[in-house]
Structure formats: C-alpha cells, structure tokens
Amino acid sequence: MSLLPELRYPSVPEVVATARVLAARRPALCTLREVGRSRAGRPLHLLSVGHARRAVLVVAGAHSNEPTGGATLLRVAERVLNERELRSDTSWHFLLCADPDGASLHVTPAPRSLYEYHLGFFRPAGHEQPEWSPAVLPPDRLPPETRALTGVIDELRPYLQVTLHGTDLGGSWVQLTKDIPGLAEPFATSAAELNIPVETGASDAAGWPASGPGVHVMPAPGAGAAYPSMPDDARSSTWYHAHRYGGLTAIVEVPMWASDLVDDPAPHPAPAVALRRLAARLLRDTAQVERALRDATPRLPDVDGPLLRAARWSLELVPGLAADWTHTPPADDSRAYVGSVDAFARRLPLRAASMLLRVLMAHDDRAAPGLERLVAAWSETFADRFRARWVPLEHQIEHQSRTVVAAALHARDRTA
Structure with missing residues (x-):
C-alpha cells in the first residue's frame, strides 16, 4: 500500500x-x-x-x-x-x-x-x-x-x-x-x-x-x-x-x-563580530514588521486571532535575542553556528511578516501588497544567501x- x-x-x-x-x-x-x-x-x-x-x-x-x-x-x-x-x-x-x-x-x-x-x-x-x-x-x-x-x-x-x-x-x-x-x-x-x-x-x-x-x-x-x-x-x-x-x-x-x-565545522574568523552584525540586522528587519503591524492594527476587526498572537510573540523575542548576541560570548565559534544564527535571525521577522500578511490579505487591506513584496524579497534573499536546494x-x-x-x-x- x-x-x-x-x-x-x-x-x-x-x-x-x-x-x-x-x-x-x-x-x-x-x-x-x-x-x-x-x-x-x-x-x-x-x-x-x-x-x-x-x-x-x-x-x-x-x-x-x-x-x-x-x-x-x-x-x-x-x-x-x-x-x-x-x-x-x-x-x-x-x-x-x-x-x-x-x-x-x-x-x-x-x-x-x-x-x-x-x-x-x-x-x-x-x-x-x-x-x-x-x-x-x-x-x-x-x-x-x-x-x-x-x-x-x-x-x-x-x-x-x-x-x-x-x-x-x-x-x-x-x-x-x-x-x-x-x-x-x-x-x-x-x-x-x-x-x-x-x-x-x-x-x-x-x-x-x-x-x-x-x-x-x-x-x-x-x-x-x-x-x-x-x-x-x-x-x-x-x-x-x-x-x-x-x-x-x-x-x-x-x-x-x-x-x-x-x-562547516571550521572556525569562524570573527564570530562575536558576526553575531553583533546579525543582531543589528534582526533589529532593523523587526522594526519594519512592527511598523506595518502598528499601522494596520486600527483597521483590523480582530487583533487577537492566532496569526497576530503568533506574530506579536515572534517580535517580542527579538530585543532579548539581539542583546544576547551582542553582549554574550558566542556559544560556538564555528562557521556552522554563525550560519545557523544567521538563519534564525532571518526567520523571526520573516515569519511575523508572513502571518501579518495573511491577516491583511484576508481583509483586503491596503498595506498587503507592500508587505507581500517584503515577504517575497526576504524569502528570496534567505534562499540565495544559503544556496537553498x-x-x-x-x-x-x-x-x-x-x-x-x-x-x-x-x-x-x-x-x-
């Protein structure tokens, strides 16, 4: 069978x-x-x-x-x-x-x-x-x-x-x-x-x-x-x-x-510097999603549905993680670890943006096209950066x- x-x-x-x-x-x-x-x-x-x-x-x-x-x-x-x-x-x-x-x-x-x-x-x-x-x-x-x-x-x-x-x-x-x-x-x-x-x-x-x-x-x-x-x-x-x-x-x-x-288990040449750079990008990307969420919230009839709850939860993790990566010594100095953190830093704002986009599209909100372009661009950049297959x-x-x-x-x- x-x-x-x-x-x-x-x-x-x-x-x-x-x-x-x-x-x-x-x-x-x-x-x-x-x-x-x-x-x-x-x-x-x-x-x-x-x-x-x-x-x-x-x-x-x-x-x-x-x-x-x-x-x-x-x-x-x-x-x-x-x-x-x-x-x-x-x-x-x-x-x-x-x-x-x-x-x-x-x-x-x-x-x-x-x-x-x-x-x-x-x-x-x-x-x-x-x-x-x-x-x-x-x-x-x-x-x-x-x-x-x-x-x-x-x-x-x-x-x-x-x-x-x-x-x-x-x-x-x-x-x-x-x-x-x-x-x-x-x-x-x-x-x-x-x-x-x-x-x-x-x-x-x-x-x-x-x-x-x-x-x-x-x-x-x-x-x-x-x-x-x-x-x-x-x-x-x-x-x-x-x-x-x-x-x-x-x-x-x-x-x-x-x-x-x-x-790749090889040592990264500057893991702490790389993690600080990833933390800064994470904060920038997250700020874009937070602005979109603040702008759309007054127009949405249900701001506590599962998609928006999950999006907000993802965004709330970001300040602490960015601080961890900035102020805490790297847990691992390998290229593989820095790459994994890079992927993690891309996922959080991308996932929050994606779930917000689903809500905006369901309500035919005027902000949906712009956010969809952002989700498309971030997805493509993620795949290209990691040579996804x-x-x-x-x-x-x-x-x-x-x-x-x-x-x-x-x-x-x-x-x-």
Missing part, C-alpha cells in the same frame, strides 16, 4: 485516514483511539502497534509549520508492521498530530519555494505550543493538547519518546535529553546517503555538548543558558516528562530545503524514519 500517492505533505485528516487503514488491515496488532481533544475540539489520535510493555512513543505535528512528521510517522508505523523484530519486545505508539488546530492553519502542503511556504505560514505563540507550554505556563493553564500528550506518556511510560520536527532551510540534527550511544553513526550515514547536510552548530542546541556531528545532548542542570533572554527551559517541556519513568526524548530535525553552509520529500521522510528506528534500537540497548 502506498502511504503517499502524491509527493506532498499529507494533511492531518489524511494521516488519520491512513492510520485507520493500517489498523483495519492488522486489527490483532493495531488499535487507533482518541486520547484527547484540542482547544477547538479536534480529536487527537493515537495509533498503537504491538502489545509489549516496553514502549516507544512517536509524536508528529508539535509544530504546525514542520510538516514532514506526519508522513514519517506513517512510514515508521508501516515498517514496524512489516518487520516483526521491531515489535518482538517493543510496542510502538504514534500520536498522529500533537496540534491539529495549528496544523489547520499552516497551509502549504507542497511548497515550491520559500516564498510560497511563507504565504501559508503559521506557527503558534510559545505558550500555545503543546510541547513548550509547560515551560511558560502554570499547570492549571496548560492547553488540552499538552495534557493529552503527558497523559499518554504517563500511561505508556516509554523508554523513548521521539518527536518529529523540521526546519525550513538548513540541515538535519538531533537533540537528546540523555545521550544515546551509537546513534551518531547511523544518523550521519543516512544523511550522507541522502545528500542531506548535518547541522553541526544548530542554534536550537547552542551550548549543548555533542555526542557526534549533529547529535546534541541537553547539558546538565545548572549549565549556563546560551541565550539568557529566552523565556523557556527545555527541562520543563514535555520532552522531560518521560524522565520520570526512566525514559528520554529524541527530537529529530530534517530540512525542507538544504544548505551546505550549515555543516530542495530536499526530495521521499528523502526527508526516509532520513527521519531511519533516525527514529535507529534511536529506538540504540536506546533499547542502553536500557536493556
């Missing part, structure tokens, strides 16, 4: 429909059940394969703008069904989409360019993200998606949780809440075979030790934060919920567009699914 009849990212309803087919095809091995509801009342589905007590939990859709995970999850589920040894002493559980509300608002199933991707862009504010909300909200204010995810972890007590993430442009990397010895080799081999660069200096893992190129391990408690301004802490996220049962979490990132500039969707899925299985096998050996 082909899980992807078209080379595009499947929607959440399509992922659920395919999971129903898998469950119906192997009812003795598979169950599909609802484990919660989103804020808007959309169901959250869990597909389970096998009956062993030792469990792996795979989570897709935690970030709505990272669409590879749904297809990867289906690939892994089919592989587990077809390979008895993968389920001989392990059950596999797949949360089909952690944020179906967010997924309904990100609308680029087959983007042909970064510009087209951003025309349909949505990524919710941090406190609305299922995995990250515990890092910024008190327990009694957690969204139902978060409570559903932690409830599944409490029920399954997985030795490994794998959460499927991605990046618009860059390379592939893995973040681990505890080390998985042996994972770096199959990860690197897969990336090389599929011509996907390994992001050796990912800004998301700034200051983390590495157990191999692109495999980053969360530092011990008490380690200084690379970005002191950031309001959240991964140790408070759902990634760490598995630790109370002796488990760990692997976050597997894969790019939509690749850049060979993010895997599309990673075939099949390769995105294959690399991410291989890494999931390798993490499960090596983590199982670690806990055996």
Whole structure:
C-alpha cells in the first residue's frame, strides 16, 4: 500500500485516514483511539502497534509549520508492521498530530519555494505550543493538547519518546535529553546517503555538548543558558516528562530545503563580530514588521486571532535575542553556528511578516501588497544567501524514519 500517492505533505485528516487503514488491515496488532481533544475540539489520535510493555512513543505535528512528521510517522508505523523484530519486545505508539488546530492553519502542503511556504505560514505563540507550554505556563493553564500528550506518556511510560520536527532551510540534527550511544553513526550515514547536510552548530542546541556531528545532548542542570533572554527551559517541556519513568526524548530535525553552509565545522574568523552584525540586522528587519503591524492594527476587526498572537510573540523575542548576541560570548565559534544564527535571525521577522500578511490579505487591506513584496524579497534573499536546494520529500521522510528506528534500537540497548 502506498502511504503517499502524491509527493506532498499529507494533511492531518489524511494521516488519520491512513492510520485507520493500517489498523483495519492488522486489527490483532493495531488499535487507533482518541486520547484527547484540542482547544477547538479536534480529536487527537493515537495509533498503537504491538502489545509489549516496553514502549516507544512517536509524536508528529508539535509544530504546525514542520510538516514532514506526519508522513514519517506513517512510514515508521508501516515498517514496524512489516518487520516483526521491531515489535518482538517493543510496542510502538504514534500520536498522529500533537496540534491539529495549528496544523489547520499552516497551509502549504507542497511548497515550491520559500516564498510560497511563507504565504501559508503559521506557527503558534510559545505558550500555545503543546510541547513548550509547560515551560511558560502554570499547570492549571496548560492547553488540552499538552495534557493529552503527558497523559499518554504517563500511561505508556516509554523508554523513548521521539518527536518529529523540521526546519525550513538548513540541515538535519538531533537533540537528546540523555545521550544515546551509537546513534551518531547511523544518523550521519543516512544523511550522507541522502545528500542531506548535518547541522553541526544548530542554534536550537547552542551550548549543548555533542555526542557526534549533529547529535546534541541537553547539558546538565545548572549549565549556563546560551541565550539568557529566552523565556523557556527545555527541562520543563514535555520532552522531560518521560524522565520520570526512566525514559528520554529524541527530537529529530530534517530540512525542507538544504544548505551546505550549515555543516562547516571550521572556525569562524570573527564570530562575536558576526553575531553583533546579525543582531543589528534582526533589529532593523523587526522594526519594519512592527511598523506595518502598528499601522494596520486600527483597521483590523480582530487583533487577537492566532496569526497576530503568533506574530506579536515572534517580535517580542527579538530585543532579548539581539542583546544576547551582542553582549554574550558566542556559544560556538564555528562557521556552522554563525550560519545557523544567521538563519534564525532571518526567520523571526520573516515569519511575523508572513502571518501579518495573511491577516491583511484576508481583509483586503491596503498595506498587503507592500508587505507581500517584503515577504517575497526576504524569502528570496534567505534562499540565495544559503544556496537553498530542495530536499526530495521521499528523502526527508526516509532520513527521519531511519533516525527514529535507529534511536529506538540504540536506546533499547542502553536500557536493556
């Protein structure tokens, strides 16, 4: 059975429909059940394969703008069904989409360019993200998606949780809440075979030790934060919920567009100077979006919808980050790290502008054409600066699914 009849990212309803087919095809091995509801009342589905007590939990859709995970999850589920040894002493559980509300608002199933991707862009504010909300909200204010995810972890007590993430442009990397010895080799081999660069200096893992190129391990408690301004802490996220049962979490990132500039471990000649320059550009770009938002706000009937909430949240991160990059010593002195920060500094204002643009276009606002030109120009500059090349969707899925299985096998050996 082909899980992807078209080379595009499947929607959440399509992922659920395919999971129903898998469950119906192997009812003795598979169950599909609802484990919660989103804020808007959309169901959250869990597909389970096998009956062993030792469990792996795979989570897709935690970030709505990272669409590879749904297809990867289906690939892994089919592989587990077809390979008895993968389920001989392990059950596999797949949360089909952690944020179906967010997924309904990100609308680029087959983007042909970064510009087209951003025309349909949505990524919710941090406190609305299922995995990250515990890092910024008190327990009694957690969204139902978060409570559903932690409830599944409490029920399954997985030795490994794998959460499927991605990046618009860059390379592939893995973040681990505890080390998985042996994972770096199959990860690197897969990336090389599929011509996907390994992001050796990912800004998301700034200051983390590495157990191999692109495999980053969360530092011990008490380690200084690379970005002191950031309001959240991964140790408070759902990634760490598995630790109370002796488990760990692997976050597997894969790019939509690749850049060979993010895997250069060579020392940058002046990393502190470069980061100060990037901070200054970030502030300039952000100021343009803030002016557009201030100008349009009096004309908009709903200024607290999810797109504008998310845009404002992105903009609010900027002053602190710019100060971090200006006044804090670089967490890494490699060209790869400076390149990753460069990409991060482009994303924040571009994403905010894109979400504001969607609102303006929906209301036929007079400022939409000018902002659309800005989004187009920034998208093109981003792609040109990093020499972006599309990673075939099949390769995105294959690399991410291989890494999931390798993490499960090596983590199982670690806990055996």
